[in-house]
Structures are given as C-alpha cells and as structure tokens.
Amino acid sequence: MxxxxxxxxxxxxxxxxxxxxxxxxxxxxxxxxxxxxxxxxxxxxxxxxxxxxxxxxxxxxxxxxxxxxxxxxxxxxxxxxxxxxxxxxxxxxxxxxxxxxxxxxxxxxxxxTTVVMDAALLSSLEGTARLAEDGRSPEAVVEYVRRELVGLLGLRGCRFEYGTLMGNLPRLEHDGGLWLHRPGRVTEYADWPAGETELRVIGGGHYYGRFLLDPLPGLLPLEQDRLVAVALAAQAGSALDTAGLSHQA
Structure with a gap:
C-alpha cells in the first residue's frame, strides 16, 4: 500500500x-x-x-x-x-x-501544501540557474539536474546519456505527458511504465542527450512536478548549448 x-x-x-x-x-x-x-x-x-x-x-x-x-x-x-x-x-x-x-x-x-511544494520547486529551478550563472561546467549542471530529478519524481535512479537515441522508450514530453511513440500507435501512460523513461535534453534547438529515469512502480507524479522536471532538463540543455558542446543533429 x-x-x-x-x-x-x-x-x-x-x-x-x-x-x-x-x-x-x-x-x-x-x-x-x-x-x-x-x-x-x-x-x-x-x-x-x-x-x-x-x-x-x-x-x-x-x-x-x-x-x-x-x-x-x-x-x-x-x-x-x-x-x-x-x-x-x-x-x-x-x-x-x-x-x-x-x-x-x-x-x-x-x-x-501547494505553497510549500511551489517553494521547493522554485528553489530547485533557481539552483540550476545559479549554477549556470556562476560559470559552473555544463557537466555540473547536468549532475545537479540529475539529482533533483531523483527527488522531484521519486525515482529509484537516474542517469544522463549523451548524444544517443538507442531504443524506443516512453518519453516525458514538454507538456508533462508520458507517451510511447510507435509506428501507427501512440500510448499515453497514467502510471510509470516498466523499465526506463527518457527525458530529452535540448538546447538552442539541438539535441544533446537524455536523462534516463528509473522510476518506482506506481502512479505518475503530479503534473506540476513533471513540468518542473521538463524545465530542469531544458536548463541543462541551455547550459550544454552555451558551452558549445557537440550535439546530435
């Protein structure tokens, strides 16, 4: 239970x-x-x-x-x-x-509860922005976001994968929805699917990699938490793009 x-x-x-x-x-x-x-x-x-x-x-x-x-x-x-x-x-x-x-x-x-949660989410976003403003390496920003995602989404684990799109995994989209796109079929999830879920990292219109989320079984987190997760990934993408790292076309 x-x-x-x-x-x-x-x-x-x-x-x-x-x-x-x-x-x-x-x-x-x-x-x-x-x-x-x-x-x-x-x-x-x-x-x-x-x-x-x-x-x-x-x-x-x-x-x-x-x-x-x-x-x-x-x-x-x-x-x-x-x-x-x-x-x-x-x-x-x-x-x-x-x-x-x-x-x-x-x-x-x-x-x-909403006020407390909103303050915590805002603090998470501000922490990522502060790292970027302080000139920290993009790797440090990515690592910070990875840790924040684990706590925010209640994950068992999370890892970042640079510049590859191997496999067809369920994807946490920019609107907070969780979808699996397959030829001729699209599946939307209300619970975490088995295995990993990807959260893509894009900066300046370029794809740099993805966070691979390893969730615990159960319902998806609140929509606002998922939207903050997407925003955190976008901040990581911005840090990678600003640093001028290589990207996938």
Missing amino acids: SGYRLHDTVALLAALVVPFLVALVLVPFRADLSATNAALVLVGAVVAVAAIGMRVAGATAALSAAVWFDFFLTEPYQRFAIAGRDDVETAVLLLLVGLIVSQLAVRARRLR
Whole structure:
C-alpha cells in the first residue's frame, strides 16, 4: 500500500472513530452540557479530522459526529431518535456546519501544501540557474539536474546519456505527458511504465542527450512536478548549448 493510500485509509478510520470517542467522553457531562456546546465540541473533532484527511474523510467525520451526537447526547439516550425539536435542529446544524467547516479545512490544508511544494520547486529551478550563472561546467549542471530529478519524481535512479537515441522508450514530453511513440500507435501512460523513461535534453534547438529515469512502480507524479522536471532538463540543455558542446543533429 502506497503512502498516500495508507494516509487516506487512516484519515477515514479517524473520521469514523474520533467523533465517536469525543461523544463518548462527553456522556458523563451531558446533563450539564447544552446541546449547542456539545455540538461545537464535535465540530472541533470534525475539523481536526479534516485537517489531516481528504474531502471524503471530512464529510464522513461530519456525518459520524451527527450520528453520535444523536445517539449519546440527545434524549432518549443510546437510541437513534431525538425527542426534542431543538435537538433535531442542533443535529442538522451540526451536520451542515461540520460539512462546510471540514471542506474549508481540507482546502486550507491543500493550499498550505501547494505553497510549500511551489517553494521547493522554485528553489530547485533557481539552483540550476545559479549554477549556470556562476560559470559552473555544463557537466555540473547536468549532475545537479540529475539529482533533483531523483527527488522531484521519486525515482529509484537516474542517469544522463549523451548524444544517443538507442531504443524506443516512453518519453516525458514538454507538456508533462508520458507517451510511447510507435509506428501507427501512440500510448499515453497514467502510471510509470516498466523499465526506463527518457527525458530529452535540448538546447538552442539541438539535441544533446537524455536523462534516463528509473522510476518506482506506481502512479505518475503530479503534473506540476513533471513540468518542473521538463524545465530542469531544458536548463541543462541551455547550459550544454552555451558551452558549445557537440550535439546530435
């Protein structure tokens, strides 16, 4: 099971269990605790789950909170029934507010993640440009890009091959897509294909070589990561072209 799938599974389990446990903790205080205050505590539990999970986990937590609010904290107790009209309204509001707040929490978490990822990707691109500006050898730029590609795409390994196009390998294209071109047939991939994948290095309109990516089995990285990988390869090509190295026609 991948890290993402394990994380999603844990989030769903938390969505089911956390509201139940919070409602259970509130049982000894339900005689002195208003329905509104109990609902607010459960909304907090929903937000906590949504902050670590995806949208489905947030919605599940909101539904779970409403169910256990009904079962434990409204009369008649330990039954899925609500006698008081005010408690019915509170339960409905708990569900609606829980759904809204959980989705907002998930969105906020994703925005934070995006900001962090974008900063890391920008740093990677800036590092390559800085090497070129400092007059480092094109080989140093190529090596830097090779290491960045391993981390960026989660590769098992990566190597650079100068000036040859042996074999017909799946290719990471300039638009971030992964394609295999064969006579009369083109295949697009959503998962990493078996074996190596090529990322061509072109500078000044000339082909200088390719990075041969050795991926782990599984889904392709995010599109933005693939586009950054293409940009890094382009920077390596620019460094090779600026140095005036020989190229393939």
